[in-house]
Structures are given as structure tokens and as C-alpha cells.
Amino acid sequence: MTFDMLFFVAPAAIGGISAGLAALISITDKIVNNYGDITIDINNGKKELVVKGGQPMLFGLAGEGIFVPSACGGRGSCGACKVKVKSDVGPVMPTEVPYLTKEELADDIRLSCQIKLKQDVDIEIPEELFNVQEFQATIERIRDVTHDIKEVYCKLPEGMEITFTSGQYGQFEVPPYDKVKEKTMRAYSMSSPPSDKNHLEFLIRLVPGGIVTSYVHQYLQEGQKVRLVGPFGDFFVRDTDAQMICVAGGSGMAPFKSIFQDMLDRGTFDDRDIWYFFGARTKKDVYYLDWLYKLDEEHERFHFVPALSEPQPEDNWDGPTGLITEVLDSYLKNTISQETPKEGYLCGSPGMLDACIKVMGDNDMETEKIYFDKFA
């Protein structure tokens, strides 16, 4: 064999063998992974979907407009896409186990992104997921409310409306950028009131290293289109006469902005006592002060208590200082009426929330009446 031929034969041999094996894989895939059409029965026949088999259940449902919450986009790393599976879909996968509690395992709860649709299945999901929609929204306005929090106001497509309860959250998707090779979704509470049916507003705080927050702070432009999915969540105001003890920090302001505006819209803002504690480090971390002080002034039963943990000399701060937990504790002991029952509403970082829940418990508030939205 001459040198020239050798030059040609080797690549041809590798190419040929690779092509042959690739063809074999494709054929196997076509034969083995063809499960035909699969019927998904949701909530005992409430809804029946016919989807293509072989794909993960999460995608099968999303293709038919049922959006089970998912923060990681089906990679099995967020554990949010839980559904109750009533028919047999095989044993729990090792990839699901870390995200399921003992009770959930006993109750047939599974991660829908890890279940491959191979045969007809019966599942149960919360009814409100039927209300979840997908929007190709346009960014109408981006505003800096503090040095690290942006208020992002999105317009829903023409002719589309959203119905939600204040306190609920939506999923915000950003496209691949820099080293991030996949679309990424994260959950943010709506800060706009439900009465604004054509818009959704989010408060997005820059988290160092956060994929979505970094994108929003560095690249997101007004006029850009983003995919939103929602509403989700069970954080909302309970319809009682109890005093509302609300505690927030950072972008945890979002659901309360929506809740207060919604109560104002519906004329129920003056029907009960509302205490709103907002914790921040310095004055540059607090925002919406004008609006909240004005509410405090005009509404006798609304009390706004911002507290700074590290006020700077130039802040000229004459309000409460210290950790929000200390301020909350002192108000619960000395200022807030002991007679009327209380409900807790919390939104913020897990550390702050856990500390506040403890303070509330220590001050004899019932744990089951403390509702919260924890940043994940």
C-alpha cells in the first residue's frame, strides 16, 4: 500500500466504523424508544392529555400547557416538579431520592422530570396548575430601586391576561449567555397587583454568581422578550381579622408590594391591623420608602417599621436599629396588641425567615398561622 492510500484509508476506516455504529444507535433508538402515544390522566379524569411517549413527564405536560413548577428546566437538580403518580411507573430513581421526604415517598410523590413516559399514567397535581400559563412577555421598564435590586416590569402579549393571587410567584427565563449554555428559569414573586392584568412586575436582586440575576443586571434590555410561566405558590393573605405581622428583607418586599396594593384596590386595607417590618443593612438597601411612609401616615391601622442593622453616619437614620429579629421581638413584646390574634407573613432569605419564625414562636404566635415564602 502506498503512503497516499494509507493517508486515505485510516480516516475512511474510522469514519466508516463511526458512521456504522451511529446508524446502529439511531436505529436502536427508533425501535427501542418508540412508545407511541401515551395518555396522561390528571386528577381522576379532570383532564386527559395524549402525548408522545419516550419523553420525560415534565416536558409531556408542558407541551400540553400544564406547567408543573421547575426551576432547573428538567435536569433533576431543583426538586420542584413534584407530582403524585398513582399508576406504576417503576421504582423511585436514585436521582429523585435526595429531593423526596419519607412522607412523600410513601405518598407516591415523584419528580416529573425523571419519569420517562412509557405507558399510560394517572397523576394528581394541584388544581391551580391548570391556571398556569406561559407568556412571551416584553420588558417594558427596568428601574434600579436600590444599588443591587432592579424592578423589572413586563408587558404580557396583546390579548393575554393573567389571574393570580398577590403573594404568588412566576418563573422568569433567561436565554443562554457567556458560559451558561442552557436557558435558565428562576422563581420570583410578583410585585405588581393582580388588578394590573396585562403586566407582571418582579424585584430582582443581584446574587453574586446567580445565573438569572446576573443576566438581569448585566444584559437584560427594555424591549427584550422573555418567557414567563405562572402563577405558582401558596403564599397569600388569609381572609381573617387577625393582625398581619409581615416581615421582609431585600427583594422579599415584592409579594408585600403586591399584597398591599391589592388590598388598597379592593378597599380592604383598613379592615385589619398590618405591621410591616422591613430589615436592611444600611439606608441604601431600603426602598419604596416614600410610598410606605405615606401609607403609614394615611392609614391608621398600617404600621411600617424599617430597621437598619448597620446604619452609616451619613444615613441620618432615626428609625429602629438592630437586626430585624430584635426589632420584631421588641415590638411583639411591647407595642403590638396582645389581645387580637396574629398571623405571620414572611418573605426573605432562609436564615432570616428561620430566625423570625423562632422569634414569633417565642412570642406565642401559633406556628401554623405563620406563612412564608422562602428564597431557595
Place this chain on the structure above:
Amino acid sequence: MNAAPVLNPFALFFASIFTSNILLANFLGMCSFISISKDMKSSNGLGMAVTVVLTVTTALNWVILNYVLIPLNVQYLRYIVFIISIAAVVQMLEMIIDRVSQALYMSLGIFLPLITVNCAILGVSLFMEIRNYTFLQSVIYGLGSGLGWWLAIMLLSAIRKKTEKAPVPAGLKGPGITVITIGFMAMAFIGFSGMLAVQ
């Protein structure tokens, strides 16, 4: 030495399990051997997967070697070609097992991708070539080596269960004592090596 003494398939089969154990005589496939042997159940799954993949890839690589590489006189491509075919076989096996048996997929599935880069798999294909095995011998050698690997990892994980509770010096805990254990096991296995020679 030449390949002549071992023509008897049964002798070759037992030799590849005991006297020339791929792990304990050739020390191939050590990384997963040491890391997975912590857990007996996983060891069993991985051992099973290695056995299946070894048998199938050795056979396939024999066909590719004798009907493609040798006729074209490009044996020097064997390394890359063998690896490609191993990867392809693992991929296909994963799909087929997923379809055929959920239970088997659960026990094997997560180990299959790990096996693509297991050097024992490539090693067996290369030995098969060096020793000029026939097709039947290759299949038997592949199956035997797989069973040998499976046996060795089960033995090691059983011993590790004991050493976990044993008063091992702090600095040797974990991988340290495991490597020493493997050394003892290898010595025991090499004791058989005079009985049959595959090399």
C-alpha cells in the same frame, strides 16, 4: 510463551476468572474498583454491568478487528476504534435495558456510562488482539474477565465491610487500607497463576 496451551474454552474461561483475573493479575479497572467497592449493592450492579459490556464489546471488537482493521491494514487504529465501539455499545445497551426491564435499568443504568471509561474493557479487547484469540475464545475471554472483575469487586467490598469496623490506623482509613487489601488479594490470586497460563 505462545497462545497454544489454552485452546480449551473451559480452561480459558476459568483462567480469565481466577488465574489471570483482569483486576488482580493485570490491575485494570482499578478506579471504579476502589471507589465503588465501598457499597456492596453498587458493587454488584457495576460487576454485572461490566460483565455484560465486556462480553459484548470483546465480540464486537473481534469482528471489527478481523473484518475491517486487518484487511485494511490499519491495526494501529485499534485504540481509537475500540473506544468508539465501546462507547456505542454502552449507549445502545442503556437504551435497550431501559426499554426491556425497569428493574435491571435501576441496578445497571447509572453504572453504564461509568463503564465507557473503564480501562478493563479496553484492556480485554487489546489482550484479545495481542493473543490472537478466535471469535469463540474472545467471547469466552470477555465473559470470563467480566465475571472475574465481578467476583473481585464483590470480594473486596465484603472485606471492606470488615475493615470499616476494624481498628485501622487513622492515616490508612479508606483508600489506604483498601489498596493494601487489594495487594493481599492479588497475592492470593497469583498463587493460582501457575496452574493455567493464558499469556
